[in-house]
Amino acid sequence: MNSFIGKIKDAFQGNDDFFCKKQIICGESVFVIGLDSLVELDKTLGELKEYKVIEEIEQHGEELADIETAEASLLEGKLLLARTNKDLAISLVPAPVSLNRSIESSSNENVVLGSPISFNEDIKLNIGLVRKNMKSQHLKVKTYEMGKQYKKEIALLYNQEMVHSELLSKIQDQIAKFMNQAELECIQDAYKMLGLKKWSFVTQINTTEIPDEALRAIGKGRVVLFIDRLSLALILPGVLRDMIFLYNDHNYPYPLMLSVRLLRIMGILLALIIPGLYVALVAVNPEVLRIEIALSVAQSREGVPYPAIIEILIMLLILELILEASIRLPSSIGPTITMVGGIILGQAVVEAKLVSNLLIIILAAATIANSTIVGFQNSISIRIFKYLIVFLASLYGILGILVGLFIICTYLASIETFGIPYLYFNLNKGEKSSG
Amino acid sequence: MDKSWQIVVMYILTHLGLLFFLYPANIIESSSEAQWIPIVIGVILHFVIVLIYLKGLSYFKNKNIIDIYSSFGKLWTILLLIPTGLYLLMINIIMVRAYSEIINIIFLTKTPLWAVMLLILSISCYLSMQELSAIFKTGFLLSFLFLPLVLFVIAISFQNVDWRYVIPIWSSDFSFIKKQSYLNSYFAIGGGFLFLGFIQPVLSFRNTRILIGLAAIVPAYLLSVYVPVLTFGQATAETFIFPYVAAVDGINISWLMFDRITMFFLLCLITFIMLFIALVLWKTVRITKYYIPILSEKWAAIGLAFFIYCICLRIPNWSDAERLFQINTPLRFYVILFVPLSIFGLGLWKKRKEGVNG
Amino acid sequence: MKRYLLLILLLTSMFILSGCWDNKDINHRVMPVVLGVTQQDENYEVYLQIPQPAGGQIESIVVSGTGKTVNEIIDHISANMERSVDLLHVKVIVVDRELAEKGVKDLISGFIRSRDISSKALFAVIDQDLSTFFGAMSSEPKAEGTILLDFFEKSAGWDPQIALTRIWEVYRSIYSYTNDVAVPLMKLGKTTLVEHTGSAVIKNGVMMGDISANKTLLYNAFNGESTLGKIEVLDDASVMILGEKMKFKSKLEEDIPVFSLFLKLKVTILETINDPSENEIKKELEKLLTERYQSLFEQMKESESDILGIGQYFRREIPRDQLKEWRSVYFPELKVDFNIEIDIQNTGNLKIRKG
Structure with missing residues (x-):
């Protein structure tokens, strides 16, 4: 046994899935080394035994002399072939143990019209999905190896013709700077990698599961980032239009598309304003209501023991809890939450005179409106902004609502990602007008 | 970067905010009939000054x-930049004080003034601390949200109009020119356009598009005065401090779920005013920064806002706020006349010199 | 960490601050819908009709108080009630005839000044003692909070012969040279809750006289309020108005204003008595309306109050400084031409005799 194999054995000590077996292939005795959690050994050996001479096999592989690269290629799932008489190994691509899902339809984003297939954990497959749909020589794929301790592959995809050169070079600089600084596991790490602000209330990296959406983003001059083992495409930069526009809308006739998008804009506004409006009208500016409505509101609030702001905060909290709980629970128990929540919100709270029944309507409307927003992460932003308006409304009434909208507008206007403002609507190359 | 449309929108929004509160009362008080004459004189003056200003600025690319002033020596900066800075600071004080009082009179009667002023100033300060392009983008976004509502209310404000109040159409009485209230009306005319000279080179614009904005705002000048006059008649309209507000108050729409739509209208205008205050604050910061270069812009904005807040707290009542308008008059005319003229003159001079040299 | 602290500081300050100032929940406010004012000696007496939710239904109660100014009284009432009185929703303001004849200028100016009461609130005069009127209101079992309001609501109980005058219009008449207003005049009815008896003519904030309900219809027609659906009863028929068109002409002949009025009415026939012909009905209606208009103008001239705003039509002819004397100098001299044209649009299901 030579020193090379000994070193590798030392390095993988304590790993029971490590194997190093003596085999006779093409009449020569060799060691086959690998991790049986990643390599399908029997199948690979069967294939290897079909070769006549060992040199032929060696042509397929890569010669590895130093121990570090050997370790790395083992971890990547390769098979090492070491001749007993030589002090080097050859890495081969074996038949892998299948650890990937097949391409499935997306589970977190719904597609009404158009293909429902979604990205997957395998970065190669994801890139392949994009390539398959965009048959253009302008589509460029740049891959990097990232991570301090755990290596991870990432890929940048962009359309060379359309992409903002400034955007691209800034992203590449950031990636080069980050290279081996820290781990890259989740989207927050991606924020860190790209040097984006940690305290951002809107998503500056838009994510999608649907290849169509990623394609469209590339076609519009944006950059798509894949991280291996993350079944999402990260679209850079995230902009406001991601909340409203979906590429899939183009599958509707044009007027229908416009009305659907208008509906989403109204959804955003309603989700933002309605809870605040309730507080403002009930507590500060009741003169704005018509007398008939004012009287029925007063009647419905009769006996409610606390001020409107507390009332709405309690109910909003319960609502947010229900939303969060229904995500956490397995889908078989999920309906229970819906039922319990429905009973609480629908009947019991009102009958116990803890909140007014108008508030239930308001909250239901706000929640429904909130769900029209494209992208779950975006809808959370709106859910948070809503509280700002509720608080301001409780202080300054209707003035507070408008001021709240003003602050939100200012906030959105002040965000820039890689020099591209968040309020960007036209992402075509060269043209820098925004709206 | 050509951002003409953003600038046009900003121009329209700030002027809408300035126009509908104090301007109508000033005009109605200054002339008892044919109010269009003082309005048109003001508008023409506005047009001429802005045109001169734009022409002057176009001599200096970006x-x-x-x-411009600093490239022509210290004297110019002392003669014009300091008064401009002072004028802007005063505008800010007046605006914050007057508009919080308006909010107090019109809706939040029991909310203390300091709270309203704090709200207006802190938010304007927050906006002015952002980059210039963010201020204009905010304006653009606000116009999407609030402008439709404002236009709707303006359109229905004709509900109670009696067109016969237009008559008499002509009046040969020009005594209004000397009246203080007429001079005060230039607050709405002269306050808004100076920003055009501050925004280059960050944002550039095309002069023709700015003119569209100028033209678009002209109907608002007439409407803000004529809607109350046509609704109440001059004799009654004169008794109001905010005639347009009173006229809109009388609108009755039975199919709307809200009763007092004036509220929404006025508050939208208040947000436009906050935009304006932010812009003026930003301009003041620029000038302060020029004289005290070590100051960071964020701290300058916070410091100025705090200073304005302290001054505003020391103005006890509405009549004192009105007196400020008066005190401000000479400075106002100095700035709105001499800044555009000097820019134009310097531009011509520079062009001639270049012509001789080249 | 700094950001967390800042956030917490902001949130707590918001919690502390909310619940101050203008914040009072709607169910802790009483929102009177009708405000009645009368004067006794130097003091005002104020009645408030307040709708109140009680056991799933809305009942109305009446409270009253006396004092030097309206606001003082409201404050006093507010202190004595379990909730605070909020005038923001007052929709109808009534005064009794006595106060109206004394003048309501200060009262109306006060309402306009404070902005608490919407300037869209309706104004009416009660031809009766206010305490009796409001007493009946509160004892009425079916008097849902908004009963008096519904009486005026165009989508509910309004009728073309009720004048609809809002307080900003009354305020305008105080300063205007040419515009006076007619406000509804009411009292308690025998079978219905209220009975509309005509309109009070208010000039410069003082009630000058009253006109009948029929003449109020002409007033409304003149001001462009729709008279559709109004039924006119003649000696030999009753007709319903389907449409109207009005045109005016004004000129000044040697300082005497001459006003011509062209009225075109479209009617349908509802009932006939003794089988009249189409022409007979037309003629009779023309005569009726002309007479009515004439007597309206006579009455207006007599009291020198121009509720139709005729002076407005002479703004071109009379310069503004002389228009100030419109009511006293020009208006009594006014000559009016009536040109009334009746068109019978249809006669219902039955034919009618021609000729």
């Missing part, structure tokens, strides 16, 4: 007026 330079703001601070760069």
Whole structure:
């Protein structure tokens, strides 16, 4: 046994899935080394035994002399072939143990019209999905190896013709700077990698599961980032239009598309304003209501023991809890939450005179409106902004609502990602007008 | 970067905010009939000054007026930049004080003034601390949200109009020119356009598009005065401090779920005013920064806002706020006349010199 | 960490601050819908009709108080009630005839000044003692909070012969040279809750006289309020108005204003008595309306109050400084031409005799 194999054995000590077996292939005795959690050994050996001479096999592989690269290629799932008489190994691509899902339809984003297939954990497959749909020589794929301790592959995809050169070079600089600084596991790490602000209330990296959406983003001059083992495409930069526009809308006739998008804009506004409006009208500016409505509101609030702001905060909290709980629970128990929540919100709270029944309507409307927003992460932003308006409304009434909208507008206007403002609507190359 | 449309929108929004509160009362008080004459005189003056200003600025490619004055020596900066800075600071004080009082009179009667002023100032300060392009983008976004509502209310404000109040159409009485209230009306005319000289080179614009904005705002001048006059008649309209507000108050729409739509209208205008205050604050910061270069812009904005807040707290009542308008008059005319003229003159001079040299 | 602290500081300050100032929940406010004012000696007496939710239904109660100014009284009432009185929703303001004849200028100016009461609130005069009127209101079992309001609501109980005058219009008449207003005049009815008896003519904030309900219809027609659906009863028929068109002409002949009025009415026939012909009905209606208009103008001239705003039509002819004397100098001299044209649009299901 030579020193090379000994070193590798030392390095993988304590790993029971490590194997190093003596085999006779093409009449020569060799060691086959690998991790049986990643390599399908029997199948690979069967294939290897079909070769006549060992040199032929060696042509397929890569010669590895130093121990570090050997370790790395083992971890990547390769098979090492070491001749007993030589002090080097050859890495081969074996038949892998299948650890990937097949391409499935997306589970977190719904597609009404158009293909429902979604990205997957395998970065190669994801890139392949994009390539398959965009048959253009302008589509460029740049891959990097990232991570301090755990290596991870990432890929940048962009359309060379359309992409903002400034955007691209800034992203590449950031990636080069980050290279081996820290781990890259989740989207927050991606924020860190790209040097984006940690305290951002809107998503500056838009994510999608649907290849169509990623394609469209590339076609519009944006950059798509894949991280291996993350079944999402990260679209850079995230902009406001991601909340409203979906590429899939183009599958509707044009007027229908416009009305659907208008509906989403109204959804955003309603989700933002309605809870605040309730507080403002009930507590500060009741003169704005018509007398008939004012009287029925007063009647419905009769006996409610606390001020409107507390009332709405309690109910909003319960609502947010229900939303969060229904995500956490397995889908078989999920309906229970819906039922319990429905009973609480629908009947019991009102009958116990803890909140007014108008508030239930308001909250239901706000929640429904909130769900029209494209992208779950975006809808959370709106859910948070809503509280700002509720608080301001409780202080300054209707003035507070408008001021709240003003602050939100200012906030959105002040965000820039890689020099591209968040309020960007036209992402075509060269043209820098925004709206 | 051509951002003409953003600038046009900003121009329209700030002027809408300025126009509908104090301007109508000033005009109605200054002339008892044929109010269009003082309005049109003001508008023409506005047009001429802005045209001169734009022409003057076009001689200096991508330079703001601070760069221009400083390139011509210390004397110019002392003669014009300091008064401009002072004027802007005063505008800010007046605006914050007057508009919080308006909010107090019109809706939040029991909310203390300091709270309203704090709200207006802190938010304007927050906006002015952002980059210039963010201020204009905010304006653009606000116009999407609030402008439809404002236009709707303006359209229905004709509900109670009696067109016969237009008559008499002509009046040969020009005594209004000397009246203080007429001079005060130039607050709405002269306050808004100076920003055009500050925004280059960050944002550039095309002069023709700015003219569209100028033209678009002209109907608002007439409407803000004529809607109350046509609704109440001159004799009654004169008794109001905010005639347009009173006229809109009388609108009755039975199919709307809200009763007092004036509220929404006025508050939208208040947000436009906050935009304006932020812009003026930003301009003041620029000038302060020129004289005290070590100051960071964020701290300058916070410091100025705090200073304005302290001054505003010391103005006890509405009549004192009105007196400020009066005190401000000479400075106002100095700035709105001499800044555009000097820029134009310097531009011509520079062009001639270049012509001789080249 | 700094950001967390800042956030917490902001949130707590918001919690502390909310619940101050203008914040009072709607169910802790009483929102009177009708405000009645009368004067006794130097003091005002104020009645408030307040709708109140009680056991799933809305009942109305009446409270009253006396004092030097309206606001003082409201404050006093507010202190004595379990909730605070909020005038923001007052929709109808009534005064009794006595106060109206004394003048309501200060009262109306006060309402306009404070902005608490919407300037869209309706104004009416009660031809009766206010305490009796409001007493009946509160004892009425079916008097849902908004009963008096519904009486005026165009989508509910309004009728073309009720004048609809809002307080900003009354305020305008105080300063205007040419515009006076007619406000509804009411009292308690025998079978219905209220009975509309005509309109009070208010000039410069003082009630000058009253006109009948029929003449109020002409007033409304003149001001462009729709008279559709109004039924006119003649000696030999009753007709319903389907449409109207009005045109005016004004000129000044040697300082005497001459006003011509062209009225075109479209009617349908509802009932006939003794089988009249189409022409007979037309003629009779023309005569009726002309007479009515004439007597309206006579009455207006007599009291020198121009509720139709005729002076407005002479703004071109009379310069503004002389228009100030419109009511006293020009208006009594006014000559009016009536040109009334009746068109019978249809006669219902039955034919009618021609000729």
